[in-house]
Structures are given as structure tokens and as C-alpha cells.
Amino acid sequence: MSIPKNILLYIFLFVGINTLIGQTELPNVVYINVDDLGYKDVGFMGSTYYDTPNLNTLATEGMVFTNGYAAAANCAPSRACFMTGQNTPRHGVYTVSPSARGHKKSRKLIPTKNIIHITSEIQTLAEIFKSKGYTTGTFGKWHVSNNPLRDGFDVNFGGNYKGNPGKNGYTAPYNQLPNLDIAPEGENLTDRLTSETIKFITQNKDKPFFAYIPFYTVHTPLMGKTKLVNKYKNKQGSNGQNNPVFAAMVENMDTNVGKILATLKDLGLEKNTLVVFTSDNGGIRAISNQTPLRAGKGSYYEGGTRVPLIVKYPKIIQSGLTNNTPVINLDFFPTFMEVLNINSINQDLDGVSILPLLKGKTINERPLFWHFPIYLQAYNQKEDDGRDPLFRTRPGSTVLYKNWKLHHYFEDGDLELYNLTTDLGERNDLSKVNPTKTKELYTMLKSWRIELAAEIPEELNPEFDSNYKPKKK
Known part of the structure; x- marks a missing residue:
């Protein structure tokens, strides 16, 4: 029996309209991941030395998590955990290689061998977004493989295997960072990554996009704009936060975050964009103290893993809220899956969706490892x-x-x-x-x-010397 043409037209229009509605309901996602920014290196978490007006405003517009954690205490493993949704024993990226750091005579054990990069078999967040029709772009430090285009990104500015901006630091000409070879001399890297992000958002404003913005700043080498450095030289520090060059980098980062947020507002994308602001691990304690937290980057005391965290999504998050539930960057993979209406993937995940928290509800208490x-x-x-x-x-x-x-x-x-x-x-x-x-x-x-079949080192290091004492520098 043939179906009348008018009914076929109705079916076509109904399916098409609902498809379009489904697409508009999917939010854009902007994930800002600052490098080595400590828990208290921002005004909304209590710093009185660093000026972060744009982040302070973002905190009043979204939800601040006071117990936000990174899944590792330094760069590469934390990013690998976020991008795969898997804890370190699953992907094997434990540190920035090698795993045998420090003097050989001071190590009692032969450490577990480190894997430098995530394998192509593991699905990444970018690939998850692409499966739902998103355009994906990364702007800054990648550090978990040689090329993010292999791992689900359509656009890449500045990301490869490198863990820092290289020879000339934050000033152009840049040191072999992808798609940044053409740059006016003296250009600031953070400014440039922001301008590329804004271009990407503008070009994709009419379709869903995932913008991953892992700024190289505030990682060493410490390099601040002269005007800002002079400003902080004349400002009183407090609680171990008194480095004017680092402060200049923090403020310039804040200014650039403000530019990205302003772009979303100007383009009418603010209400339908989920914004996350956080850091990949704790700050370096010798540069910026996180009192009362102990230690800093590289340590598994709180100063090494607790990070600032804001999530803004006006459609579901009531503005100006603070949440004390412990959450970890592993949670964003399952959270984004739920946002995208993806029920499951063929991959073990170690976080949980925090979408209920964003909606003002609760999640079951669970241990973090x-x-x-x-x-x-x-x-x-x-x-x-x-x-x-x-x-x-x-x-x-x-x-x-x-x-x-x-x-x-x-x-x-x-x-x-x-x-x-x-x-x-x-x-x-x-x-x-x-x-x-x-x-x-x-x-x-x-x-x-x-x-998780986590490897535990047991082999003794034959070169270990219990009497070893390093030479004083």
C-alpha cells in the first residue's frame, strides 16, 4: 500500500523539525583549563593579591565547587584523565616522563614505567562531541599525544607533545607551536590563543561546538607584561603570594577569559553554552602559596590536587551558588555524555556525572582515588x-x-x-x-x-643508598 504524498511530507517535516530542536537543545561547551593555577590563586577563592575581576564575575554567574580536584598532581596525567575519563592506572600516564625522577641513590624502588601518551584506542572527549555533530577545537597546551587532530579535534592552535611554551616562552616568535608560526614579534601567547578561540566561536556560532582552551599560562617560564608587573611591584602581597611577574600572568589570563565570555554574550550564545573554568593541578608552592593547603604541584597533599572550579550553564544552573561536594576532573566525561544524551560507550570510566549537582540536587557520596x-x-x-x-x-x-x-x-x-x-x-x-x-x-x-589492576612497584633499586645526602646548593 502506498503512503499519500501529503502524509510523507508531514513525516518529513516532523522528523526534520524535531532534529533541529534536538540540535538547539545541545549546548556549546567551553572548557578553560589553566596550567598550574593554584586553588587560591584567584580572587573568588580568597586571594587578595591577584586581581581576577572577570573570574570573580563568572563565579557569581555560575556554581563554585570548593572541593574541586584534579585526578593527578601534574600536567600530563591530569590532562590524560580529563580527556579519557579514566584514572591513571587505566591509561598509564602517571607523570611527565621519566617516572624515575630525582637522584638514583635516593630512590628505594624501581618505579612503574610511565606511558608518555594516551593510545589511539582510547576514546577522547573530543571524539564523543564529534559523534554528536559538534565542531571541536583546542587552543593551547595538549601534552597527551603528538597531535590532537588524531584524537578528535578539527582545529588545533598551539597544541602538541610539549608541556611548556618553549624557547621564547610567551612572546612571539613561538617555538614550533602548531599554527602559530605566523605571528607579529612580541605578541603574547595567551592573547593569541584567545583571539583564535574567539574566531572559532564566531565561525561556529550557528552550530554546536566544543572549545577546549588549555592555556599554557601560568606555567613557567614566568613572563608577565611589563605594565602589569610594575602594577604588582607596587602592591602589597599576602600569605605567600607576592610574586609580581606571576601575578601579571594571572591577571592577563583573567583578562583573556573575560574576552571569551564577552564573545559568548555578544553573539547571543551565553544561555546555551556550558562553561567550565579550572586548573590541571595545584600551583607551585615556591611561586604562590596556597595556605592553608599543604604543598603544591607534584604532591598528593591537598595543595597538589585541589583546584579552583566554576561551572556556568544558565539553562540549568542557578547563579551564585557554592557547592561543597568533592568532584574531580574525571567527572566531566560522564557529565558531558549525559548532557549529550549518550547513555554508554565501550570504555571504562572512573568519574560520575555531576549534572544533578548542577541542577541543585545531590549525588551519592563516593571515594576519590x-x-x-x-x-x-x-x-x-x-x-x-x-x-x-x-x-x-x-x-x-x-x-x-x-x-x-x-x-x-x-x-x-x-x-x-x-x-x-x-x-x-x-x-x-x-x-x-x-x-x-x-x-x-x-x-x-x-x-x-x-x-583497576593498578601496578605497585616492588622491585628494589640496587643503587639505593640509605646514607645518601645531596650536596648543598
């Missing part, structure tokens, strides 16, 4: 505030659950237990006085490592 079977040498022995002066990280694992945090170290089997409610600075080890809580978290941690 970190695994780092590697060594990371000290940055500044005097200022690092780590477990010992030689390393920011020695091999171990950490679990955080209901504001109790347990560290387990593989070299000596030591355990440290902290109650972050009363001891945010992780100064008072309660492992001996509260054996019940210590056992509970240790059992949880061991079960998680078994579930």
Missing part, C-alpha cells in the same frame, strides 16, 4: 612542604572519603590519615590514634587498586 607509583623530585627543598625535602612525590596511593584522607606509601608501607574537616593543612596524622578509620580507608584503597 589517586595512584602515583612514580617519583617526582623536589622543586624547592625549602618551600615544597612535602613529606621529605628530596621529593614532592614518592610512590604511593591516596583515597579521600567523607573528608577523611589516607596516604599509603609503597617504599616503607607507611600510612598517613587526616581529617580535612579539622585539619585542612594535613598536619596531624591520625593513623595511629584512629586505627578503625585507617583500616576502613586502607581496605577501600586496596580493593580499588585490585579492581
Whole structure:
């Protein structure tokens, strides 16, 4: 039996209109990932030294997470976790290679071998967005493979295997950063990445896009605009935040974030764009102190993993809210999947969707885990505030659950237990006085490592010397 033409036309129009409606309901996504920005390096988290007016405004327009975490304490593993939705034991990127950092005589174990890049078999967030018809662009530091175009991005400005801006730092001419070879001498890298982002948003304003903006700033080398540096030289520092060059970089980053947010408003995209602002790990303590948090980048004390985090999406998020639920950058993969109406993929994920939190609801309490079977040498022995002066990280694992945090170290089997409610600075080890809580978290941690087949280094280093003492510099 043939179907009348008028009915066929009706079906065609109905399907077509609903397809268009579905597309308009999908939000644009802008994810801003600043490099080495500490938990308190912004005004909305309490800094009185760094001027961040645009971020302060963003904080009043979105939801601030006071317990936001990175899945690793330094660049490459944190980015690999975010981009794959998988914790470090699954993809094997534990650090910026090699995993045997520090003097060989000071390492008791042979650390787990590090994988430099994520494999092409793992699905990335960019590929997830592309599967739903998004145009994808990355603007800045990539660091998890040689080329982000292999991993789902349509556009790439400045991203490859490099972990820092290279020879000339933040001033053009840039050092072999993709698609940035043509630049006026003296141009600022952060400014340029922002202008390319704005072009991308403008060109794709009529269709859904995913803009990933991993600024190289505020990673070393410290290079600030002269006018801003002079401004901060004349400003009183506080609480270990007093470096005028670093402050200039923070403010310039804030200015550029403001330009991106203004573009979204000017183009009428603000209401249908989900914006995330965060950092890939904690800040370097010798450059900017995160008091009361202990330590900084490279450490698995709070200063190394706790980061500033804002999420704005006017369609569902009530403005000006603060949320104390612990969340981690692993959570954005399943969150974006839910936003895109993707129920499942053929890949294990280690986060949970935080979309309920964005809607003002709750999620089940769950433990957060970190695994780092590697060594990371000290940055500044005097200022690092780590477990010992030689390393920011020695091999171990950490679990955080209901504001109790347990560290387990593989070299000596030591355990440290902290109650972050009363001891945010992780100064008072309660492992001996509260054996019940210590056992509970240790059992949880061991079960998680078994579930993920996490490698634990056990082979002794034959060159280890217990009497080794480094030469004084």
C-alpha cells in the first residue's frame, strides 16, 4: 500500500523539525583549563593579591565547587584523565616522563614505567562531541599525544607533545607551536590563543561546538607584561603570594577569559553554552602559596590536587551558588555524555556525572582515588612542604572519603590519615590514634587498586643508598 504524498511530507517535516530542536537543545561547551593555577590563586577563592575581576564575575554567574580536584598532581596525567575519563592506572600516564625522577641513590624502588601518551584506542572527549555533530577545537597546551587532530579535534592552535611554551616562552616568535608560526614579534601567547578561540566561536556560532582552551599560562617560564608587573611591584602581597611577574600572568589570563565570555554574550550564545573554568593541578608552592593547603604541584597533599572550579550553564544552573561536594576532573566525561544524551560507550570510566549537582540536587557520596607509583623530585627543598625535602612525590596511593584522607606509601608501607574537616593543612596524622578509620580507608584503597589492576612497584633499586645526602646548593 502506498503512503499519500501529503502524509510523507508531514513525516518529513516532523522528523526534520524535531532534529533541529534536538540540535538547539545541545549546548556549546567551553572548557578553560589553566596550567598550574593554584586553588587560591584567584580572587573568588580568597586571594587578595591577584586581581581576577572577570573570574570573580563568572563565579557569581555560575556554581563554585570548593572541593574541586584534579585526578593527578601534574600536567600530563591530569590532562590524560580529563580527556579519557579514566584514572591513571587505566591509561598509564602517571607523570611527565621519566617516572624515575630525582637522584638514583635516593630512590628505594624501581618505579612503574610511565606511558608518555594516551593510545589511539582510547576514546577522547573530543571524539564523543564529534559523534554528536559538534565542531571541536583546542587552543593551547595538549601534552597527551603528538597531535590532537588524531584524537578528535578539527582545529588545533598551539597544541602538541610539549608541556611548556618553549624557547621564547610567551612572546612571539613561538617555538614550533602548531599554527602559530605566523605571528607579529612580541605578541603574547595567551592573547593569541584567545583571539583564535574567539574566531572559532564566531565561525561556529550557528552550530554546536566544543572549545577546549588549555592555556599554557601560568606555567613557567614566568613572563608577565611589563605594565602589569610594575602594577604588582607596587602592591602589597599576602600569605605567600607576592610574586609580581606571576601575578601579571594571572591577571592577563583573567583578562583573556573575560574576552571569551564577552564573545559568548555578544553573539547571543551565553544561555546555551556550558562553561567550565579550572586548573590541571595545584600551583607551585615556591611561586604562590596556597595556605592553608599543604604543598603544591607534584604532591598528593591537598595543595597538589585541589583546584579552583566554576561551572556556568544558565539553562540549568542557578547563579551564585557554592557547592561543597568533592568532584574531580574525571567527572566531566560522564557529565558531558549525559548532557549529550549518550547513555554508554565501550570504555571504562572512573568519574560520575555531576549534572544533578548542577541542577541543585545531590549525588551519592563516593571515594576519590589517586595512584602515583612514580617519583617526582623536589622543586624547592625549602618551600615544597612535602613529606621529605628530596621529593614532592614518592610512590604511593591516596583515597579521600567523607573528608577523611589516607596516604599509603609503597617504599616503607607507611600510612598517613587526616581529617580535612579539622585539619585542612594535613598536619596531624591520625593513623595511629584512629586505627578503625585507617583500616576502613586502607581496605577501600586496596580493593580499588585490585579492581583497576593498578601496578605497585616492588622491585628494589640496587643503587639505593640509605646514607645518601645531596650536596648543598
